[in-house]
Amino acid sequence: MDPSFRKRIISLNRTLSWIFSVVAVLSLSIGYFMTRLDLDRAITQPVHIYLGYGYLALLLAHFLLSLTVIGFHWNTIFSDPYSLFNEWTATRVLQRVSGWLLLFGSALMILTGLGFDNEVLWKVISFTPHVQIDQLVALGLIIHLGVGVKSALARRGIKLPNRGLTLLTIVLVMGVTLVDFSLGTGNTVALGSSDVTFPDAYTDPDNTMPRRIGQIRLGRIFSGSSRSYSFDPDDVNTTRPDIFNSGYFSVFDVLVHVTERGDIELEYHFDERLNTFVIDRLQGGREWWFEIYYDGGWPESNFYRMDHYPWKDGASLTFYETTPEQVDQRHVFFRDEMRRLEENGGKVIIPNVYISGIYDRWQYEEVEVTAHNVRSDMFQPGVITAIDVILSLADTRGLNYTVQWYESIGDARLVKNYWVESINGDRASGRCGFVHEEGSVNNMNRGGNHIHLPSDIKVLNSPDYAWWFYICV
DSSP, X not given: XXXXXXXXXHHHHHHHXXXXXXXXXXXXXXXXXXHHSOOOHHHHHHHHHHHHHHHHHHHXXXXXXXXXXXOOOTXXXXXXXXXXXXXXXXXXXXXXXXXXXXXXXXXXXXXXXXXXXXXXXXXXXXXXXXXXXXXXXXXXXXXXXXXXXXXXXXXXXXXOGGGGHHHHHHHHHHHHHHHHHHTOOOOEEEEEETTOXXXXXXXXXXXXXXXXXXXXXXXXXXXXXXXEEEEOGGGOOOSOXXXXXXXXXXXXXXXXXXXXXXXXXXEEEEEXXXXXXXXXXXXXXXXXXXXXEOTTOOOOOOOSOTTTSBOXXXXXXXXXXOOHHHHHHHHHHHHHHHHHHHHTTTOEEEEEEEEEOSSXXXXXXXXXXXXXXXXXXXXXXXXXXXXXXHHHHXXXXXXXXXXXXXXXXXXXXXXXXXXXXXXXXXXXXXXXXXXXXXXXXXXXXXXXSXXXXXXXXXXXXXXXXXXXXXXXX
């Protein structure tokens, strides 16, 4: 091959490699955050797919050019193992190994990605491993990028400390940390199957121990005018004794407690048409809503009553000013729920319940949901929660399920909830399992229905749909 032509090809390959790196990071980030944040999938999913096409094309081009034009003689290592202690050889070996890892992981991730939301392929190719493989791809990408940066600096005459050993060490530590974080799972205690008998008087062990001092924040943290207030959970009483047992309370009760202590100014009233307390004025403002996430969670929008959302140790709670339109949207949904409840004679009847498993999908209409008092420690008898949707389907429609009690899940050290572990044979595994949402179909695509509130403590009124779906995060 003509040396000048080979030089141009090598230069082109390096350019492709950096473009590929940018596309890879964008594609992985969008795919990851689609499951983590309240993003509009009508926009993000097509972007993720088209980036995937570019990712595949750039990967193949970079791989073929690297293999055919640049090359690397592995026999030099086998004949002289001590050559690995040579900086150049060790760098090239690490580059090639990470490249093959990246290629192999990408092929598996692209293949499994074909099974998502496709009318034909999802029955043949399981989507479940798609997100489980992403740590393999990310590990290969981090190492490959680190080696590439080292080589690029060396070509420009920039010397690194310890001949780049520090950079390579950082890259390897980042990769191993990523995999360790991604594979983290919680401690579980199996409870059985659909014939499980929940304790009549289950007591959360954490409720018998001294609880952590909590905090409530008024105003967004970056608003410049936010302020935090501490409180002792043992001093908080509930404004909804019709829902909570003694010792348990909602995030709204925290706000009332801080008000009664004299720290803030709050005016509120109970609206029977909405079945919730409404803030009339808080610190001089009228339109306020709340944002909360439990230990190991992240901020998310919600369309959920503030006097229904249970407080849990380690939670982050913020009340923030919003617009009249945002508050009215929530109140319209609450009002529709109570009207539906009244029309059904006080029975919770959900018009449509959707269940999306790994391969199969089910739809149930006009599902009457009854209380099973799963969390009789926290709630009054007869309070219906989201997990009752599954239990009621098992009672009346032959649904099969299993449940587990989780003390913790990954980085969420304080969980202490029942989780639906399997539905009709589809079982949670690793980072994949069933999640749920309930709410108004009019709000289904705007977000706010899918909140990370465990199903055994998510109190329901009368939503017009419920959806349980298998997903990987």
